[in-house]
Amino acid sequence: MNTLHITKTVKIMALSATVFITSCNQKKEPVKTSTAPEKTENVLLKEWTGPYGGTPAFDKMNLSDLKPALEKGMALNLEEIDQIANNSEAPTFENTIVAMEKAGSELDRVFTYYGILSSNMSSPEFREIQKEMAPKLSEFRSKISQNEKLFKRIKAVYNSTLKTPLEEDQQRVVQLTYEGFAMNGAELDAEKKKRYAAINKELSGLYTNFSNNILADEEGYVTYLTKDQLNGLSEPLIKAYAKAAKDRGQEGKYAVTNTRSSMDPFLTYSTERALREKVWKNYYSRGDNGDDKDNNENIAKILKLRKERVGLLGYDNFADWRLQNRMAKNPQNAMQLMNAVWPAAIARVKEEVTDMQAVANSNKDNITIEPWDYRFYAEKVRKKKYDLDSDEVKQYLQLDKLREAMFFVAGELFNFKFTPVADGKVPVFHEDVKVWEVNDKTSGKHIGLWYLDPFARTGKRSGAWATTYRSHTTFDGNKTVLGSNNSNFVKPAPGEPVLVSWDDASTFFHEFGHALHFFSSEVRYPTLNGGVRDYTEFQSQLLERWLATDKVIDNYLVHYKTGETMPKALIEKVKKAATFNQGFATTEYLASALMDMKFHLADPENIDVDAFEKETLTELKMPKELVMRHRTPHFGHVFSGEGYATAYYGYMWADVLTSDAAEAFAEAPGGFYDKEVAAKLVKYLFAPRNAMDPAEAYRKFRGRDAKIEALMKDRGFPVPKS
Structure with missing residues (x-):
């Protein structure tokens, strides 16, 4: 974000x-x-x-x-x-x-x-x-x-x-x-x-x-486990949970904190169904517990x-007012995009649940798939369909190596060089924060500093985000960039590597895309460093695509113990499974985006928020086996401020651009490292920031407007007939 x-x-x-x-x-x-x-x-x-x-x-x-x-x-x-x-x-x-x-x-x-x-x-x-x-x-x-x-x-x-x-x-x-x-x-x-x-x-x-x-609520709800409740969890995750408990004065126990980075792997791997339900309810009931x-x-x-x-x-x-200067222009256009994707998404969820229920039945688990089961059984289906074990993939996704991979991509596409700044040379607000100097690889020109705050802790909001402490401007003397990426990875036990999921690795690349947008700026005036909300996620979503490129895989995705490169066979499984669970991913996101818009189009007089959420999702035929990615009572994007209010759809609007732009690279002679396409990318889509109308900027890059077909293909959904 x-x-x-x-x-x-x-x-x-x-x-x-x-x-x-x-968080x-x-x-x-x-x-x-x-x-x-x-x-x-x-x-x-x-x-x-x-x-x-x-x-x-x-x-x-x-x-x-x-x-x-x-x-x-x-x-x-x-x-x-x-x-x-x-x-x-x-x-x-x-x-x-x-x-x-x-x-x-x-x-x-x-x-x-x-x-x-x-x-x-x-x-x-x-x-x-x-x-x-x-x-x-x-x-x-x-x-x-x-x-x-x-x-x-x-x-x-x-x-x-x-x-x-x-x-x-x-x-x-x-x-x-x-x-x-x-x-x-x-x-x-x-x-x-x-x-x-x-x-x-x-x-x-x-x-x-x-x-x-x-x-x-994130700080107040922690699920403590005993040693006999760790079934299904990997050794690094167990050690991280042990450290989380120790940090809370509960040495000898294991703590699942109420943040996505802690909750998600527990729901994926734990065989303790009652505990999965407890962790799930803690997380999705934030702000909705009937208390103060x-x-x-x-x-x-x-x-x-x-x-x-x-x-x-x-x-x-509110939606009519908010969207007048966004790419969508009005709520009708935003709803048209979401409604074009929604039926395919929930249809895919139905298929995914059928596959999961079949696995549960074959295991004689005697259960009906509930929301706290989705990740767990989806993982079993992944193994069955693609012989792909997410935990096996994690062994090759070390946080430090992923950071090096991002630096490599930044060098190839943007000509940036990242050099560590010695501890103590630049003040930081926490010992976990590290700093790198960013320079132009060719000229050596100083561009700025990149701060990384990677780990979750008490007092840190959940999620992942990017921000600037100083933006590039030249109108009043040249100002260099101070950019920051912030994540909530579970801090490992001393000496242990940070191993992350493929989704978390994609998010890491995503937020770094925002940072590259900061560092690429060539604007004169501060106001032009702002952004149009349904466009600013595009640059970061696009950068996620480089995680799966051969140069990154061959050089940076190595086993944390053996140092061996991720096997080609495993990579092929990952790529074949790229559209796996897209029903879940698309539906949980779109449900939040649709609710955001519908709340702001509704008459708020005497509104019962919980009832409106439930009734609207029922009308949308929301599958009962999953929930919105951000349930309304903790939808901070929309109700902690106004940045994403009636604008959460913007991630999908931007993803249409992302999928379409990715095709430009895929079709180029040099693929995702094609110098000519990369130069156009920087010139038109990164460097101008908000100095140019986004639609015009995209047409300069692509030669035409973006099309939804690429998005549907990327998600494995039926492509609508033109």
């Missing part, structure tokens, strides 16, 4: 209360909470120093500095905005738009630390500050988005450029800035502006509460407030 980037326009217009910039198994280094007298200069506001153009002072990050830094940063930013708004000179691109691009550097730095404290190092103390600051941040945003003098200047520049266009990227910045303000109520009358701001303030608190409830962490009331309020807010702007529903 690509985290929400705090570019200038995004920072002002769309920053959620949690800065959802948007336990190791010793946690607490953030300092000194109560010493306030320093004359807050470290969180200070300009970054040291090598590589300066880096965040993560080693000096002090929680007690956060609130005063946010308050001071907002005050400084508002002073800058007032100066721009009250400029007596006629509005121009330089004195209005560029001035806005430059404003807020101190606050940007504070938000970098805020993002780490929110996503990677959260604590009860931080969450109290977060809760207190959420409405203040919302008020701050409203003071900018509703500044009439400022918007008058922006609109004047916008209208002027319609008559006398600027350079293309400058024109794009003006357009995005103007549209961002207009979409967020800048042209409302005073009374409606007041209500608009009040709604945003209330939403900010709800988003914070929703997010913190999920984290509390229950999110259903939060969701109902969020939906109602979102509809009211866009109603002030004249829209019938």
Whole structure:
């Protein structure tokens, strides 16, 4: 998942209360909470120093500095905005738009630390500050988005450029800035502006509460196992669970934590069905336990407030408002894509369940397939159909080797070189975080730094994501990139390798694709480093394809004990099984995407969230043997902020582009390492970021629009007749 980037326009217009910039198994280094007298200069506001153009002072990050830094940063930013708004000179691109691009550097730095404290190092103390600051941040945003003098200047520049266009990227910045303000109520009358701001303030608190409830349920539900309950689990996994228990003061036991990376392998391999059910229910009931962490009331309020807010702007529903500047343009187009795939997905689930039930029956297991059985019996079917053992595949998927493979791909396609930075040279926020310098292989030019935070721990949100601490710009001096990838792999016992599934390896490549998008940027202005939500996942999804290329397999997929390359026969099994379980994968994702859209198209008045989810899935004929990938009460993409609200479909929209673009490589003389296609990829699909309309950028790369046929073929579904 690509985290929400705090570019200038995004920072002002769309920053959620949690800065959802948007998962336990190791010793946690607490953030300092000194109560010493306030320093004359807050470290969180200070300009970054040291090598590589300066880096965040993560080693000096002090929680007690956060609130005063946010308050001071907002005050400084508002002073800058007032100066721009009250400029007596006629509005121009330089004195209005560029001035806005430059404003807020101190606050940007504070938000970098805020993002780490929110996503990677959260604590009860931080969450109290977060809760207190959420409405203040919302008020701050409203003071900018509703500044009439400022918007008058922006609109004047916008209208002027319609008559006398600027350079293309400058024109794009003006357009995005103007549209961002207009979409967020800048042209409302005073009374409606007041209500608009009040709604945003209330939403900010709800988003914070929703997010913190999920984290509390992830931390609060742990399944402890005894030695006689480990049947079916691999030795490395058992050792990792033992370490997780020891870290929680339960030495001698084994802990399955309430995160996907811990839950998923347990459901796949454990023969203890009752425990599988318990682990499954813990995970999928997050935010839905009828206690003080229950999110259903939060969701109902969020939906109602979102509809009211866009109603002030004249829209019938949140989806119509949100999608107007996305590739889909409107909810009907997004639904059309999802509805084209959904029937094939649930039909495939029916076939998969039939195969699994047959295995269960042949084993005389005397069960009917339930959701906590799906992964377990799917694995048995995989072995039977393809003679493919996922655990055998994992022996060749070492995290360190996968990282080397990603660096190799980055070198071949993007001409990047990654070199380790010595420990201590660059401050990090946790001992597990490692840093690499990124340079151009040919010229040696410094491009930036890549931070990797790979392991799960208490206080770290679940999932995998990418973010930037600093983005590339050149309009105010050349700024190099500080990019970060964050994962939640189960930390191994000392001296043991981290072995991951093929799916987790794909996710690792996926998030690295976001990082390559950061490092490839050639934009001048901060706003252009943002993205269009149903497009920004495309670049990362595309990079997943290189995991299965021969050069990666032959050089980096080696057995963790013997060092032998993954056998060709095993690779062939993996490739033959590429469409295996696509019913499950597509259906659990699409169910979440469809629910996201349907919630925002529905009348939220007096909505019963649990009942609506159940009734809608029944209408969709959702197979009872699986659930949504993200059930509504813990659907953080959609309800911890607004980045993916009515936009979760974007992963599939982007995957249409991905499948189509992959065919361009497959058809090229050099295959996935074809230099000519790679050069076009970087030039049109990575380097421009949001400086170019995504549809236009894709046509420049491919020579035409993307087609759905490639997606259907990739998933092994029937290809619709044109």
